[in-house]
Amino acid sequence: MQQSYLQIIEACEKVLVDLPKTQELLEYPEVQADKAYYLSILNKYNGLQRLGAKLEQLKHDVKAQEDLAEVMSQLSDEEKTLAVEEIAELRINALWLADSIAEELGCNGVSESVFCRILSRDGAALQCEGLFELIKQDLLTHGATVRDVRVERKRTEASEISFTATGRNALSRIGVLSGVHKVLNTSAEVALAVTPAESRVTLDEKDVKIDLFHSGGAGGQNVNKVETAVRVTHLPTGTVVVCQDERSQLSNKRRAMETLEKRLTEQNAELEKKRIDADVKRQFKRVSTLNFTANGEFVDKTNGLKGNPTQEQFSTYINALLTSKSL
Secondary structure (H helix, E strand, C coil): CCHHHHHHHHHHHHHHHHHHHHHHHCCCHHHHHCHHHHHHHHHHHHHHHHHHHHHHHHHHHHHHHHHHHHHHHHCCHHHHHHHHHHHHHHHHHHHHHHHHHHHHHCCCCCCEEEEEEEEEECCCHHHHHHHHHHHHHHHHHCCCEEEEEEEEEECCEEEEEEEEEEECCHHHHHHCCCEEEEECCCCCEEEEEEEECCCCCCCCHHHEEEEEECCCCCCHHHCCCCCCEEEEEECCCCEEEEECCCCCHHHHHHHHHHHHHHHHHHHHHHHHHHHHHHHHHHHCCCECCCEECCCCCEEECCCCEEECCCHHHHHHHHHHHHHHHHC
């Protein structure tokens, strides 16, 4: 189980210990006779049931990620691409669930970096920039960090804004806004997508096999006398690195591990780029209830947002969207 989710899972399991007792209370005649008390117990029971369902789904999504990662080396290149995309979707779902559970329990959620892309189409630069500024301030207000901001411009107008955000609720708070936002009475629109940022490669000792053998290259008096050459195999991917140019076994091992980590990082970066691009394109096809007017005002009649919202009003709007999603 991923360490980042353990605190949430353990806290949730402690709370769910009360579920059988709460269910039993509902059967007591004296409880049923007191309508107000009965309803309070029933509300608690229903809440615990929802919490339990979220917990089971969270465990499933985290375990599914781990299972896919374990069989990755056995897949073809095409299957690997699909598996990486599926892992990303599972990560998104797990983060949504973790955020929701943490919010209910009042404990710390999972902090993860996410990549966000906001695209302006057919002259929606004003709306694109306005949405970015509100999102950035909302994230900062909720303790997240925003970095690697990149603005691409056509002439003087922003055509695309991308950035990376890291924080407990970063994915959730941006994610509820993902999709295509129309500029009313025009062909212009703003498309927004958020996805887990490129994951870093970390070498686990149990995934690495190290073989020692006599060096056949330069190595001074140790050549063919001491097993200074090192072969490192990454078992999940089958990637092999051999190093025998250094004089000592320790130096060859360190260099081999550094080379292996570099190769795995390059392989991972290629798969992650494909996954991020595919996830962004998928979200760019989703239609949002949030729209804009030609002068940059916000319009979402369904969720009660209109005009030029203050930062506080915008944060309240996101909170309402998060609440409705968690129900």
